[in-house]
Amino acid sequence: MEKLTPKQQRVYDFIRDTLIDTGAPPTRAEIAQALGFASANAAQAHLRTLARKGAIELGSRRSRGIRLVNNSGEPASVDTAANDDTDDGLAVIGRVAAGEPILAVEHIERRVRIADDVFATPADYLLTVRGDSMTGVGILDGDLLGVKTASEVHNGQIGVFRLGEDVTVKRFFKSDTGAVRLQAENPAHADIQVDPEQDELVLEGLAVGVVRSIH
Amino acid sequence: MEKLTPKQQRVYDFIRDTLIDTGAPPTRAEIAQALGFASANAAQAHLRTLARKGAIELGSRRSRGIRLVNNSGEPASVDTAANDDTDDGLAVIGRVAAGEPILAVEHIERRVRIADDVFATPADYLLTVRGDSMTGVGILDGDLLGVKTASEVHNGQIGVFRLGEDVTVKRFFKSDTGAVRLQAENPAHADIQVDPEQDELVLEGLAVGVVRSIH
DNA sequence: GCCGCGACTGGATATATTTACAGCATGGAA
DNA sequence: TTCCATGCTGTAAATATATCCAGTCGCGGC
Incomplete structure (x- = not known):
């Protein structure tokens, strides 16, 4: 582009x-x-x-x-202030692969009324989690993940990343050499090694909360 | 709806x-x-x-x-008796002392604004989860558990139970003989066997949702 | 039978929205 | 200097859309 x-x-x-x-x-x-x-x-x-x-x-x-x-x-998170209309809750804008990365289409599926103060850090939108790569930290398939757009992520934080066509939830680690590791929280899933020089890695946002409905 | x-x-x-x-x-x-x-x-x-x-x-x-x-x-449920006051959100219940009703005003720590339709089944109140006995199903220590008061629980459902002085979250199973097993979802925790004839087992409600803030 | 509700047809009308046309100004590249 | 992309104002016309009104038909309840 x-x-x-x-x-x-x-x-x-x-x-x-x-x-x-x-x-x-x-x-x-x-x-x-x-x-x-x-x-x-x-x-x-x-x-x-x-x-x-x-x-x-x-x-x-x-x-x-x-x-x-x-x-x-x-x-694109320069002016998140544009997002402040609040009154109607958060948009659920798609699905995130938390396992074998699956294609994520950006669109709004529905809205869920969750107030700003429910999460310690207010979320900008919600993503539906797909896959079980983060079950170790209680993020399950089908959960809604509260995401806050951000321009940087620190070591150990859980973020939403775009890797080429795929969107995935992982824990972020960057070594002194600049190599990035996206760590799954499930022994059954291998970590993803990323070379920022080579691969296209974009931070979509930070995970700030989880909402799950138990049926 | x-x-x-x-x-x-x-x-x-x-x-x-x-x-x-x-x-x-x-x-x-x-x-x-x-x-x-x-x-x-x-x-x-x-x-x-x-x-x-x-x-x-x-x-x-x-x-x-x-x-x-x-x-x-x-x-949305009709009988939300527990939802007494203002529709200003759900009450978060803190520590419950022995013998006291779980919904007593003095147990309310704060309120969280979560709309009725966030969970498939609307919750009456929120309980702060203590311990890691249910990590296997993504309910972690510190999570807020959405609870709906109920008078009965079916096999396999996750509920909030009072066992004497303790309030605990577990998965419920009842055998043909009438024996009740409260199953933990964590290999490190043993199930709790209950004889309803002997022990005082009270169902406080059913787990209908989970809310977690990620820091 | 009469009534309300779910499911439509058809036509009319007021807006909402896209898009084309005609200019103006600035700054970098050829 | 000329050319071209960026970034605009303003007006008008052509469509696209939402919405109202007037009916029709079948069905189940009163």
């Missing part, structure tokens, strides 16, 4: 935030208003550029026909 | 599928076409019904303004 300019990144981030907040992509007018443009056409121009660069896909003559193409090179 | 008719369920499913396929909810016309209606108004009527039943939320005059709410199934 071609690199985005700061302005274009803000447009992209707003689309993402709107998806999470409202369940649907924004219109040109909504983008213009949010970014302070007087004309919706400014937003239209940005969208064309984003589409040309491969960051999004546009549906022709389709209202709110904007799709995020996976793999935002940057963690 | 009120129960949906088969037709209504098909509409709901289509909304979900469209969300997954295109990244945005469908329009009335798209719903009508997909389900074979000649008029978009048929879809509109269905949407109104779904909204009334709480399955979705509709945005006014907003294109594709459809949000899935939470399909976790069961209607």
Whole structure:
């Protein structure tokens, strides 16, 4: 994907935030208003550029026909403040493979009303965990994982990572040599060794909580 | 959530599928076409019904303004006697002294705002888990356990039991002979054998959910 | 029978939304 | 200097959408 300019990144981030907040992509007018443009056409121009660069896909003559193409090179968490509407709870935005990494599509499945103060660190959204690689720390298949977007992760923290096409939950470790190890918390699963120079590793966020419904 | 008719369920499913396929909810016309209606108004009527039943939320005059709410199934309970005061969240119960009712006001440590529909079965209160006897099923020391008061427990269900002076979380099994076994989900812990004739075993409630904050 | 509810058809209308066209300004590259 | 990408304003037209109104049909309860 071609690199985005700061302005274009803000447009992209707003689309993402709107998806999470409202369940649907924004219109040109909504983008213009949010970014302070007087004309919706400014937003239209940005969208064309984003589409040309491969960051999004546009549906022709389709209202709110904007799709995020996976793999935002940057963690995009510059202005998480955009996420503060709170009143309706958290969006469940997809599935995370916590085992053999499975393809994760970014979309909103539903919303769950969990207040900001339930987790020590407020979550920005929830992901449905798939797989059993983190059962050792009580994160089971089907659990909802509270995720807070972040731009950095410290040794030993549990984070949500994107490795190429896959999204996975693992415990993060980085050695002095720069090698990264994504550690599973289940003896049946091997750790994942990553060379940040070679592999495309993106931090999607930090795990801040778990919610499970017992049937 | 009120129960949906088969037709209504098909509409709901289509909304979900469209969300997954295109990244945005469908329009009335798209719903009508997909389900074979000649008029978009048929879809509109269905949407109104779904909204009334709480399955979705509709945005006014907003294109594709459809949000899935939470399909976790069961209607909110009617008899939430334990939920005495304000709907300001669930009470977190701390240490319970021997012989005292678990729901006594003095045991309430704080309140956590978790909506009724977060767990498939709404919880009446939250209990702070002590010990690691249930780590095998992802219930860890320090977790908040959602508990629903109940008068009976079936084989295999996880419940909160009072055994004399102690309150414990275990999986329940009753044999044909009437002997009760409270099973730990951790190899390091032995099961507890109970003779209901002899021992004082009280069911405080059923485990309906888990909430954990990751630091 | 009468009524409410679930499931529709058909048509009309007010908005919402996309998109094209015409410009303007800036800054870097050829 | 000219060309081109970025980043905008403003207006207008063409569509896409939501929503209202007026009916129809069948079914189960009162």
